Amino acid sequence: MAAEPKFEGWLGKGPESAQGKMEWGAFPKVKTWDEGDVDIQITHCGICGSDVHTLSSGWGPTPYPCCVGHEIVGKAVRVGKNAEKGIKVGDRVGVGAQNSSCLRPDCEECSAGLENHCTRGVNTFASPYPDGQMSYGGYADYHRCPSHFVVKIPDAIKSDEAAPMLCGGITLYSPLKNNGCGPGKKVGIVGVGGLGHYGVMFAKALGADKVVGISRKAEKKDDVLKMGADEYIATDDDPDWANHHARSLDLIVSTVSSPKMPLMEYLQLLRTKGTFIQVGAPEDKLPDMNAFAFIAKGVKFGGSAIGPPWQIEEMLKFAADKGIHSWINKYSMKDANQAIIDFNAGKPRYRFVLENEKHL
Known part of the structure; x- marks a missing residue:
């Protein structure tokens, strides 16, 4: 059995964190491992406006402490024996704004390939799983995600350009x-x-x-x-x-x-x-x-709200085939607070991406 990764990241502990006042620390309630899961060693994570809305409790009360970031790309370092899509340890993979849904055959949305509209869906950060554990996002070293929502990144797309495609x-x-x-x-x-x-x-x-x-x-x-x-x-x-x-x-x-x-x-x-x-x-x-x-x-x-996993895969293939490139500005993961400050100042041209140099 693979060793449990050390789940740490930038934590927002209150609304002031949206002003670049996040603190690095351990995640308090990591999702319980399931044999359908994948652990991702994060190399890149895009910054989205949703991150700031959540850090500030702008869309409603946020369950602090939270770690935001839902445009995650990295390397699969642990893969459950029941994982989908043929994902293997070492694959370059990503996950977007949705981490889970019920996937029940009697769910109108999941059974129709509309998992992004499932009423039992779990967001990639600041969202509880059915067992009460919490989802934590990609301003971090590692992320755990059910394999159904993990996608492989085409070789033709660089990781820093792929990350913001997964939500934006x-x-x-x-x-x-x-x-x-x-x-x-x-x-x-x-x-x-x-x-x-x-x-x-x-x-x-x-x-x-x-x-x-x-x-x-x-x-x-x-x-x-x-x-x-x-x-x-x-x-x-x-x-x-x-x-x-x-x-x-x-x-x-x-x-x-x-x-x-x-x-x-x-x-x-x-x-x-x-x-x-x-x-x-x-x-x-x-x-x-x-x-x-x-x-x-x-x-x-x-x-319209994001898209289901199959459509994210379709989009990535389309972007690879058409040679579409994200317009990005990169920041080191250690400079995430400064990136949030600059994001709030309207500086992105056109998408900010955090790069975790220790995992490159």
Whole structure:
């Protein structure tokens, strides 16, 4: 039997940890080992806005102490005898924002390959397992995960670029793929940051006729065009942008998580029978909406949450085949607190990744 790894990481012990005040320490309640599990020696972990929302208790009370990080890549160092997918010790693997679900045959979601919507799902951090043990994330040395939610990383994708795809990437790939992004479609990505930059690249690679990046400031325009966008809208610079571009898009995916977003103006951009998908999650509420924004053009408003394991695998293969590369800035794992401070200051271009040098 393989030795038990030493589970330590950056712990948030209260809301102040969201300001770069995490403390390194041992995990108090590591998941009980199961023969379907995989222990991952972490080499890289992406930083996601969800990490900060959790550290600050912005989405609700956080069960402190918590270790955040759910874009994990590393080496499988212990593999249970009942592990799925042929995972072996030494494989380069990853896990995203979901760590577990019930996987029961009578579960409508799990049986349909929609594990990400299972009501008994377990998040990769700050979430309890059925036995009361707690999940701890990837700002750490090791992570334990049920093998069903572990994915192999294609050889063509570097570990530091693969990590942020496991949440940021799938959060955009899934709604684009599920809502018909491809030839004949004109697609807008609202908020071209850590999430939105994947939306631009995936929409273009999926073959959309036109891809439009939509953000507040013009300063990102050159980057967004390099990512593959055909057009860029800077909403702060054109006071009449919603009228200038009205009825021009079939599908919009919004990554914005501010309750002050100009949602009614975004909806003006949709063509008749268009679709608006929200993936950003404000801490309080969405802006008010007028029903006629939907009724008049027969448009749909929906949401999307990450994606199931099979779709993450599909996305990684697609990214490898199409040569899609994450735009990242790297920090040492030991500098995680500074990375959080810089993240809060809006410095990512476009995704922060922690690198655990002692495991490279």
